[in-house]
Amino acid sequence: MESALLKGLTEAQQEAVTHTEGAQLVMAGPGSGKTTVVTRRIALLLDRGIHPWSILALTFTNKAAGEMRQRVRRIVGEHEARGLTIATFHAFAARQLRVLHEQIGVPQDFTIFDTADQKAAAKQAVIEAGMDSSNWPPSSVLGAVSKVKQSLLSPREVAANACDFYARSMASIYKSYQRILDRAHAVDFDDLLRLLAVALRDNAQLREHLGSRFQYLMVDEYQDTNHAQFIIATAIAQANGNICVVGDPDQSIYAWRGADITNILDFESQYLGASMVSLGQNFRSTAMIVAASAGLIACNDSHRPRKLHTELGDGEKPVIFCSMDEHAEAQEVVDRFQRLHDDESIPWNEMAVLYRINAISRVLEERFRAADIPHIVARGTAFYLRKEIKDAVSYLRIIHNEADDISLRRIVNVPARGIGGTSMDRIERFAARHNLGLCEAMRRRHEIDGLTKRGGAAIDRFIAMVDGWRAALSGGLIEISLSDLVARVLNESGLEQSLRAKAAKSEEEDIDRLANLQELVSAAADRELEQDADAEADAPMSLSGRLASWLESITLVADADMIDPENGAVTLMSLHAAKGLEFDAVAIVACEQGILPHGRALDSPAEMEEERRLCYVGMTRARRHLYIGHANSRTQRGQHERMSPSRFLSEIPADTVRTVAADDPWQVNQVVEITVHPGQPVRHPRFGLGRVLRLGRRPQGATITVDFVEYGHRTLPASHASLEPTDGSGTDF
Numbered sequence: 001m002e003s004a005l006l007k008g009l010t011e012a013q014q015e016a017v018t019h020t021e022g023a024q025l026v027m028a029g030p031g032s033g034k035t036t037v038v039t040r041r042i043a044l045l046l047d048r049g050i051h052p053w054s055i056l057a058l059t060f061t062n063k064a065a066g067e068m069r070q071r072v073r074r075i076v077g078e079h080e081a082r083g084l085t086i087a088t089f090h091a092f093a094a095r096q097l098r099v100l101h102e103q104i105g106v107p108q109d110f111t112i113f114d115t116a117d118q119k120a121a122a123k124q125a126v127i128e129a130g131m132d133s134s135n136w137p138p139s140s141v142l143g144a145v146s147k148v149k150q151s152l153l154s155p156r157e158v159a160a161n162a163c164d165f166y167a168r169s170m171a172s173i174y175k176s177y178q179r180i181l182d183r184a185h186a187v188d189f190d191d192l193l194r195l196l197a198v199a200l201r202d203n204a205q206l207r208e209h210l211g212s213r214f215q216y217l218m219v220d221e222y223q224d225t226n227h228a229q230f231i232i233a234t235a236i237a238q239a240n241g242n243i244c245v246v247g248d249p250d251q252s253i254y255a256w257r258g259a260d261i262t263n264i265l266d267f268e269s270q271y272l273g274a275s276m277v278s279l280g281q282n283f284r285s286t287a288m289i290v291a292a293s294a295g296l297i298a299c300n301d302s303h304r305p306r307k308l309h310t311e312l313g314d315g316e317k318p319v320i321f322c323s324m325d326e327h328a329e330a331q332e333v334v335d336r337f338q339r340l341h342d343d344e345s346i347p348w349n350e351m352a353v354l355y356r357i358n359a360i361s362r363v364l365e366e367r368f369r370a371a372d373i374p375h376i377v378a379r380g381t382a383f384y385l386r387k388e389i390k391d392a393v394s395y396l397r398i399i400h401n402e403a404d405d406i407s408l409r410r411i412v413n414v415p416a417r418g419i420g421g422t423s424m425d426r427i428e429r430f431a432a433r434h435n436l437g438l439c440e441a442m443r444r445r446h447e448i449d450g451l452t453k454r455g456g457a458a459i460d461r462f463i464a465m466v467d468g469w470r471a472a473l474s475g476g477l478i479e480i481s482l483s484d485l486v487a488r489v490l491n492e493s494g495l496e497q498s499l500r501a502k503a504a505k506s507e508e509e510d511i512d513r514l515a516n517l518q519e520l521v522s523a524a525a526d527r528e529l530e531q532d533a534d535a536e537a538d539a540p541m542s543l544s545g546r547l548a549s550w551l552e553s554i555t556l557v558a559d560a561d562m563i564d565p566e567n568g569a570v571t572l573m574s575l576h577a578a579k580g581l582e583f584d585a586v587a588i589v590a591c592e593q594g595i596l597p598h599g600r601a602l603d604s605p606a607e608m609e610e611e612r613r614l615c616y617v618g619m620t621r622a623r624r625h626l627y628i629g630h631a632n633s634r635t636q637r638g639q640h641e642r643m644s645p646s647r648f649l650s651e652i653p654a655d656t657v658r659t660v661a662a663d664d665p666w667q668v669n670q671v672v673e674i675t676v677h678p679g680q681p682v683r684h685p686r687f688g689l690g691r692v693l694r695l696g697r698r699p700q701g702a703t704i705t706v707d708f709v710e711y712g713h714r715t716l717p718a719s720h721a722s723l724e725p726t727d728g729s730g731t732d733f
Helices: 003-004 011-018 032-046 062-076 087-101 117-127 138-150 155-161 165-183 188-201 204-213 229-236 286-297 327-343 357-370 389-399 405-411 423-435 436-442 452-472 482-493 495-503 509-534 543-557 605-619 647-651
Strands: 026-029 055-061 085-088 216-219 243-247 275-279 319-323 351-355 375-377 570-572 581-589 622-631 633-637 639-640 658-660 681-684 688-696 703-712 714-717
Touching: 003 011, 003 032, 003 085, 011 032, 011 275, 011 351, 026 032, 032 055, 032 062, 032 216, 032 243, 032 543, 055 062, 055 087, 055 229, 062 085, 085 087, 087 229, 087 286, 117 138, 117 165, 138 188, 138 229, 138 509, 155 165, 188 204, 188 229, 216 229, 286 423, 286 509, 286 605, 286 622, 286 647, 286 703, 319 327, 327 351, 327 357, 327 581, 327 622, 351 357, 357 375, 357 570, 389 452, 389 482, 389 495, 389 509, 389 543, 405 436, 423 436, 423 452, 436 452, 452 482, 452 543, 482 495, 482 509, 482 543, 495 509, 509 543, 509 633, 605 622, 605 647
Parallel strands: 026 243, 026 275, 055 085, 055 216, 216 243, 319 622, 319 658, 351 570, 351 581, 375 570, 581 622
Antiparallel strands: 633 639, 681 688, 688 703, 703 714
């Protein structure tokens, strides 16, 4: 059977498959067929008489483990594969904790807390530790606990090493959190790895037991292993030394989740004499995509030089395109994907748009929706369905309609402000008894029995805050814009401050959430421009009307997109989520300094290398068409900011890409016709007839500045177009 197993493999793949004794490192580049190598190697071990129960293959996702099992069964048959262990690290650890519960010291009937359970336990742990829950939100607690558990530290060890107030507080919460789990006979996801790793590290008898059971170990995606996973793999392989790891240090992008790239970089020094095989042939992408991505990743000091090649032909060069702003960028992607769909019959589900931060998806979603192109936000949530956005929108709904009790219940104590469940129960009973809305009942809180002085004060502050916003909405002394109102709500409600405090601890999820809130301000500014363009010149829309119209549009946007069952949908997703996937056409957008690479990486060489690897991963998802976009300006927190192209774009070899310049700024001498009222026509020599969206007002006798002009689906900044008043007076603008 061996010759059949090697049939169709490259020379490097054959070498990786047939080396079954001792340590082996398989450096598998993007699209190099690593899953084929792993499954054929397992089949070859079985063909050579190795018992299935002696083979252990570990990977990171249930999908990958399932695919490997199915492939092996198809090759060798169901019966021959019986007893084989192919699992994720967590599934394998859970199984061993059940079987070896006495040796490891866990109850056999333990339950595994899911994310919701962990959050509830973290919230309770803060209370039991005597801490202020407003300063210790569950997500931050769980992030900190996860980091110490990945380092295999117990509550006692964390407490012994605590040297400042934060560390001592965190140690106390960790101790309470673990006590809650122990009382419930429960473990969390990190405990699965930690408990097994510590037991293997400290118990020689247990190491020998598992080492003699699993004589052949394979680890997929080795570059993504953390310290606990490294200890588990090393301990099991210690007895026989038969360990084969497969991975690519150039695709290590999960340091923020604990992955340690040195595990794969130091493999050969850890296992002296280990065989190293490089899988350099790319079976996925055309030559120009391979060359462009290889040129970029070669700029990393951690990169190991190797020859990457493909036999799929040169293909078209990746396109680097520059747009005036994020709206033009999104429209460029929509236009290019539409042409690929119409001219080359590429189905929608073979196209993807990738971005560094999830907030970028908002404008893309709107443009794809406007073009009636089916699309989904994969491994994430559509912009207006994300928790922090729904929280913010709930505040806005209360300002618009204070009788919206559902929205009030959602955010009355988000972020925590001292209006707990007990207080709300009393308020709700009072409201029901007197047939009142919750807001009105809170205004009459002095009539409600049982409220504490602290709770009553918190209710008063909340109502005063809402009333202040409603006064601004109805028109105060100073008229504010819709985006100003949204920014004020995010600030005064505490939503933004709460996420900023979490983001300061460099939690990836919280940084993303903060960016989403800031993008909501930009969404309000964009909506205001559209409303100005649609309104009659002599009938401007009130702030209340703007808010009502926007909230209505958000409700419609939140409906699930219809997906064409035949052609599927374009996928919008983060670069992190795209790892392991591939598409015929890929567009990477917002490739600008501060976004990709992320702002926090600019002063850290190690983080900059990971950002470069992230860009590399995105580029190598493309089979035939690759587009990389950046914008000259981007709206951030409602303000148009000048952006600089990502440094990564200049690192891609120039002869491997085709660069498309930005549209020329709209100069005054290009204008054929201009009027000064929003919504009336202007003409551009390249884009044709358009309409003014907004005018910048200047003192009498000064020039008029046209801020934005819309041409069809394009919205272009025209901040350089200074136009003399048409009537000469400078007054009737």
